[in-house]
Amino acid sequence: MLFALICTDKPGKLQLRADTRPEHLAHLQALNDDNKLAFAGPFLCAEGKPNGSMVVLDAPDMEAARALADADPYAKAGLFEKVEIRQWNWGINNPANG
Template sequence: MLYVIYCLDKPNSRDLRLATRQDHLTHAKAHNDAIRLGGPLLTDDGDGMVGSLLIVDMPDKAAVEAFVRDDPYFKAGLFEAVLIRPFKQVLPIAE
């Protein structure tokens, strides 16, 4: 099942994000087969990162929650909020 993971960083956490970024990417790479789309949420000017958005294909919400809990960003306390929701892909429309 597809799930959206929407994470917002705590204010003024740029340095923490950058310090844990490589470990986060290593964690993501280990789950590459489950990740359908992912990347940072950006500031309005596109210059900074303020969160993360992923769409993952995992068997259930418990698996997604475990994936998030094991993420170095989460372990470092980077996120102010994490939202996990089931997702149904409708677009683009297959012809």
Template sequence: MLYAIICTDKAHATNLREETRSAHLEFIKNLGKRVKAAGPFLADDMTTSTGTMLIVECANRDEALAISQEDPYSSAGLFESVEIRPWNWLINNPET
């Protein structure tokens, strides 16, 4: 099952994001093929990150929740909110 992990940064947290970015990217890299897509949400200026979205393959919601909680961004307190939603990759799924 695929899950979308949708994270919104706290306001004025740009420095915290920059300070933990390398640890976050290493964490995502270590998840391997479980990560189907990942990247930041952007502000209207198209340069400032305002959150993160991961599409991950997990057996259940609890596994997706664990990933979200283990993310260095989460551990550093970057996120204002985290939403986990089951997701169906219907269009342009390379595995179908």
């Protein structure tokens, strides 16, 4: 089942995001290689700079989704002010239904 991670960065942490980005991308690539990542990308502020993330994971349950979220280098580095995890149904334009 799919889980959407809606992550909000702590204010003033753009440099931490930039410094941690290579490890974060490697983490996402590993999830993708294991068929655990549906898609991901940053939220942007009015100036076009990243200020959060949306990551959609394929996990068996909320506990597994939380474990994957906690393993993200951004989370480990303390980038996020808040992480909301919600079960999600990909209803429209789902490539699995195509």
